[in-house]
Amino acid sequence: MSNLVEGRTGEWEVVIGLEVHAQVASNAKLFSGAPTAFGADPNANVSLVDAAMPGMLPVINQECVRQAIRTGLGLKAEINLVSVFDRKNYFYADLPQGYQISQYKQPIVGEGVLRLDMPDGTTREIGIERLHLEQDAGKSMHDQHPSKSYIDLNRTGVALMEIVSRPDMRSAAEAAAYVRKLRSILRYLGTCDGNMEEGSLRADVNVSVRRPGAEFGTRTETKNLNSLRFIQQAIDYEVARQIEIIEDGGEIDQETRLFDTSTGTTRAMRSKEDAHDYRYFPDPDLLPLVIPQAEVDELSAALPELPDQIRDRLTGEYGLSAYDAAVITEERETAAYYEAASAGRDRKLVANWMTVELFGALNKSGQTLADCKVTPAALGGLVGLIEDGTISGKIAKDVFAAMFESGKDAAAIVEEQGLKQVSDSGAIEVMIDEVLATNQDKVAEYRGGKDKLFGFFVGQVMKASKGQANPGMVNQLLRAKLDG
Amino acid sequence: MSDLLSLSAVAARAALESGEISAPELTTAYLGAVEETAPLNNYVAVTADRALEMAAASQARIKSGEAGLIEGIPVGVKDLFCTAGVVSTACSRILEGFTPTYESTVTANLWREGGVMLGKLNCDEFAMGSGNETSAFGPAINPWQGGDGVDLVPGGSSGGSAAAVAARAALLATGTDTGGSIRQPAAFCGIVGMKPTYGRCSRWGIVAFASSLDQAGPFSRTVADNALMMQAMAGHDPKDSTSADAPLPDLMAALDKGVKGMKIGVPAEYVMDGMDGEVVALWEQGQAWLRDAGAELVEISLPHTKYALPAYYIIAPAEASSNLARYDGVRYGLRVEADSLDEMYAGTRAAGFGEEVQRRILIGTYVLSAGYYDAYYLKAQKVRRLIKQDFDSAFETVDAILTPATPTAAFPVGRKVDDPVTNYLNDVFTVPANLAGLPGMALPAGLNSDGLPLGLQILGRPFDEASLYSIGRVIEDAAAFSAVPQRRAGGAS
Numbered sequence: 002m003s004n005l006v007e008g009r010t011g012e013w014e015v016v017i018g019l020e021v022h023a024q025v026a027s028n029a030k031l032f033s034g035a036p037t038a039f040g041a042d043p044n045a046n047v048s049l050v051d052a053a054m055p056g057m058l059p060v061i062n063q064e065c066v067r068q069a070i071r072t073g074l075g076l077k078a079e080i081n082l083v084s085v086f087d088r089k090n091y092f093y094a095d096l097p098q099g100y101q102i103s104q105y106k107q108p109i110v111g112e113g114v115l116r117l118d119m120p121d122g123t124t125r126e127i128g129i130e131r132l133h134l135e136q137d138a139g140k141s142m143h144d145q146h147p148s149k150s151y152i153d154l155n156r157t158g159v160a161l162m163e164i165v166s167r168p169d170m171r172s173a174a175e176a177a178a179y180v181r182k183l184r185s186i187l188r189y190l191g192t193c194d195g196n197m198e199e200g201s202l203r204a205d206v207n208v209s210v211r212r213p214g215a216e217f218g219t220r221t222e223t224k225n226l227n228s229l230r231f232i233q234q235a236i237d238y239e240v241a242r243q244i245e246i247i248e249d250g251g252e253i254d255q256e257t258r259l260f261d262t263s264t265g266t267t268r269a270m271r272s273k274e275d276a277h278d279y280r281y282f283p284d285p286d287l288l289p290l291v292i293p294q295a296e297v298d299e300l301s302a303a304l305p306e307l308p309d310q311i312r313d314r315l316t317g318e319y320g321l322s323a324y325d326a327a328v329i330t331e332e333r334e335t336a337a338y339y340e341a342a343s344a345g346r347d348r349k350l351v352a353n354w355m356t357v358e359l360f361g362a363l364n365k366s367g368q369t370l371a372d373c374k375v376t377p378a379a380l381g382g383l384v385g386l387i388e389d390g391t392i393s394g395k396i397a398k399d400v401f402a403a404m405f406e407s408g409k410d411a412a413a414i415v416e417e418q419g420l421k422q423v424s425d426s427g428a429i430e431v432m433i434d435e436v437l438a439t440n441q442d443k444v445a446e447y448r449g450g451k452d453k454l455f456g457f458f459v460g461q462v463m464k465a466s467k468g469q470a471n472p473g474m475v476n477q478l479l480r481a482k483l484d485g
Numbered sequence: 486m487s488d489l490l491s492l493s494a495v496a497a498r499a500a501l502e503s504g505e506i507s508a509p510e511l512t513t514a515y516l517g518a519v520e521e522t523a524p525l526n527n528y529v530a531v532t533a534d535r536a537l538e539m540a541a542a543s544q545a546r547i548k549s550g551e552a553g554l555i556e557g558i559p560v561g562v563k564d565l566f567c568t569a570g571v572v573s574t575a576c577s578r579i580l581e582g583f584t585p586t587y588e589s590t591v592t593a594n595l596w597r598e599g600g601v602m603l604g605k606l607n608c609d610e611f612a613m614g615s616g617n618e619t620s621a622f623g624p625a626i627n628p629w630q631g632g633d634g635v636d637l638v639p640g641g642s643s644g645g646s647a648a649a650v651a652a653r654a655a656l657l658a659t660g661t662d663t664g665g666s667i668r669q670p671a672a673f674c675g676i677v678g679m680k681p682t683y684g685r686c687s688r689w690g691i692v693a694f695a696s697s698l699d700q701a702g703p704f705s706r707t708v709a710d711n712a713l714m715m716q717a718m719a720g721h722d723p724k725d726s727t728s729a730d731a732p733l734p735d736l737m738a739a740l741d742k743g744v745k746g747m748k749i750g751v752p753a754e755y756v757m758d759g760m761d762g763e764v765v766a767l768w769e770q771g772q773a774w775l776r777d778a779g780a781e782l783v784e785i786s787l788p789h790t791k792y793a794l795p796a797y798y799i800i801a802p803a804e805a806s807s808n809l810a811r812y813d814g815v816r817y818g819l820r821v822e823a824d825s826l827d828e829m830y831a832g833t834r835a836a837g838f839g840e841e842v843q844r845r846i847l848i849g850t851y852v853l854s855a856g857y858y859d860a861y862y863l864k865a866q867k868v869r870r871l872i873k874q875d876f877d878s879a880f881e882t883v884d885a886i887l888t889p890a891t892p893t894a895a896f897p898v899g900r901k902v903d904d905p906v907t908n909y910l911n912d913v914f915t916v917p918a919n920l921a922g923l924p925g926m927a928l929p930a931g932l933n934s935d936g937l938p939l940g941l942q943i944l945g946r947p948f949d950e951a952s953l954y955s956i957g958r959v960i961e962d963a964a965a966f967s968a969v970p971q972r973r974a975g976g977a978s
């Protein structure tokens with residue numbers, strides 16, 4: 002497999018690193034007791050601390066710390082038992098303190114790793130450089146008044162985890178797979194709801210290109226992408242833009258760029274020279290964050306089963322392909338559905354039915370698994386009917402469609418509609434005889450050497466049985482009659 | 486009513502309990518004193534109505550036997566403390582008219598223990614200064630006068646607090662001390678000031694200057710009063726992450742412990758060039774008093790002392806530059822309207838901050854900037870650790886340290902204001918305790934030849950304020966400091 006991009010002057014390798022901002026799932030903000038609920042009236046969730054009133058002091062929300070530790074453990078990362086909160090100083094109207102409390106030199110979580118299963122069956126390991134806790138800023142609205150900006154401080158001080166990857170991704174598809182996998186792990190852990198539309202998960206994308214095997218090229222950073230599609234679009238645009246510049250003899254400027262969602266393009270926001278000097282220094286209002294090893298052990302022991310563990314069981318014990326297993330385990334609900342549906346059934350067959358028919362139908366109808374009328378037991382029941390020969394795979398598709406519509410059991414539908422597979426050799430022979438009798442000319446042609454006509458006879462018999470004849474038996478009996 | 490004004494807080498408590506005097510009587514006397522001393526510009530806001538209400542409530546609690554530690558005692562509050570419903574400005578134009586909805590933990594503790602709030606006291610703008618001359622309300626004046634009758638500074642930054650207590654316009658007052666802002670004005674005004682161990686008093690609701698150095702503490706006219714107020718205001722506060730969860734011993738019980746068998750350190754490095762001869766003489770006198778009371782005086786070395794002031798004037802402005810970023814005209818306080826956000830910031834902060842505050846914001850911004858951080862801020866933090874180590878090793882052999890409180894007595898208003906570096910030298914003896922987080926007490930020990938008070942400073946181990954009160958009581962008794970300032974309420978002038 003090659004991810005290389007063909008330019009006018011040869012091949013280019015794309016290098017991508019991501020900084021993902023994930024909002025910590027917590028009731029209260031990182032350093033204040035104000036609620037974090039989405040969709041509140043503007044400035045309803047603002048405490049004295051969030052508004053940076055004189056003399057107000059931050060106090061760490063221990064639940065946010067635990068969420069960061071859980072996430073670190075889920076990323077197989079080292080947990081730093083001592084970490085430090087720093088102030089990142091800059092002025093903006095939606096940053097009341099005039100600084101963001103973040104972690105600069107000593108983050109709470111160190112190096113980890115994330116495994117990606119790509120559609121082509123390959124597996125990629127993406128390094129995690131660090132995870133740190135920081136405050137979100139508020140929201141500025143510039144389109145509400147002709148000459149003034151409106152400020153909503155509801156988000157101000159909400160806890161974010163900034164998760165920084167190594168520059169280990171080599172394509173937009175890998176970057177999207179990385180975000181999808183990260184979101185999956187966060188959701189399994191319950192440490193972030195992963196809702197990109199509400200801004201709970203957003204990514205800054207660092208992109209550069211180089212000749213295969215060469216040193217890293219100069220990178221650009223495109224900020225604040227809040228959908229998988231935008232992430233891929235921004236990367237594709239940047240890659241094309243950078244290759245063109247270099248191939249035209251130009252150089253890439255190290256700069257921060259903004260993505261325009263309406264055009265799918267990026268544009269320069271500020272260059273390295275204009276970069277803020279954030280004057281980081283340890284926040285003197287907060288002591289270093291010290292975590293007892295016992296707390297890490299406790300959280301580790303209580304960690305839920307994560308997608309990779311389930312995936313390994315699915316590929317190892319059940320024999321699923323890595324990609325199918327990854328698709329099924331992306332959401333905890335899907336994995337649980339699969340486990341329930343496939344218990345005691347042909348595991349691979351159930352996986353096929355889930356990834357093809359069930360997901361297809363959900364997609365088409367715009368439903369989620371939670372709305373779906375087909376229970377795991379019902380899907381399992383359907384596969385059971387295929388396994389024991391009660392219905393054919395073809396009939397099963399119709400049965401599934403009916404199940405998806407009504408939520409009824411497969412067996413009930415088969416019964417009601419009389420779809421049961423005919424495996425009675427006598428009955429099948431009668432149908433075969435009729436077909437052969439009405440197609441004497443074709444029988445002669447077949448016997449004259451036109452083998453291809455065998456399929457025609459199978460089709461006719463199946464048609465006569467309204468698709469209910471056992472296809473294996475039809476084959477076998479037909480061959481005996483024709484060739485015998 | 487001048488008799489009421491000369492009662493100590495401890496004596497007033499006894500008189501209130503016995504019914505000899507009433508809380509409203511005492512408060513009324515002090516409100517009169519506040520009015521009488523108004524020319525000293527010590528108060529920036531007087532809360533007479535609230536004081537009388539609180540006094541009446543105190544009287545009721547005294548009657549029902551529910552009196553707190555300082556029940557019925559009139560207290561002045563440095564304007565750096567946020568007080569609910571009472572304008573709180575840090576004596577800065579940028580907070581003009583700012584009235585918090587919340588009460589600082591320290592003042593809430595004082596009111597819980599029955600303190601009666603007289604009003605808000607003048608201070609240097611954002612507590613940045615050593616003479617109370619940077620206040621947006623103009624300088625506070627020291628009630629002490631030299632022979633020439635020139636107005637003297639009360640010291641700073643808690644100048645109004647020290648001057649008000651010395652002038653009998655408050656029985657007790659709160660201060661804050663970042664580099665000496667309680668101890669230096671206490672010495673200049675001839676009263677007792679305590680900067681407790683960092684973490685002893687909550688910083689919640691106090692306008693921040695330099696968070697790692699700021700500590701609130703009490704002003705009083707006697708050592709016993711100081712212990713009483715300290716007992717009332719200190720304590721662990723979960724709203725301040727740097728507040729220490731350490732038990733507060735019975736400080737009143739420490740007063741009569743004496744110093745027999747104590748080892749008191751005398752640091753060689755605190756003898757400095759150009760030091761006032763009278764200050765040196767008084768320091769030696771203090772050593773003699775303690776020796777006579779049974780303490781062993783030990784010469785010690787604090788080798789990094791000379792680096793304390795430069796380190797302080799990097800760390801404190803660095804923190805201040807960030808702490809003061811919130812005063813941006815967006816949400817409260819002064820706003821100078823402009824066409825763009827950046828111009829609004831610049832206009833507001835230029836108009837709202839005084840010269841000294843601007844100077845420190847600029848210094849702080851500079852020392853934290855990329856390329857300078859290591860050379861200044863990081864190095865200053867290393868120096869800070871060395872200074873802490875100096876004290877740690879000294880306290881392996883001594884129980885406390887005796888030094889002068891200030892290099893000179895109070896100076897005339899306006900004299901040094903044009904020379905920031907000379908002004909910074911006022912803090913030379915007090916700054917090391919802030920850098921090391923140690924408790925320090927300043928108390929009056931004598932007068933100089935101009936008739937102005939001079940103070941001594943006692944430094945102790947972390948969380949050992951109790952020993953400072955034992956030692957302070959011995960010095961207080963030996964010094965028998967009975968001089969009073971000319972411009973006190975009920976005084977001759």
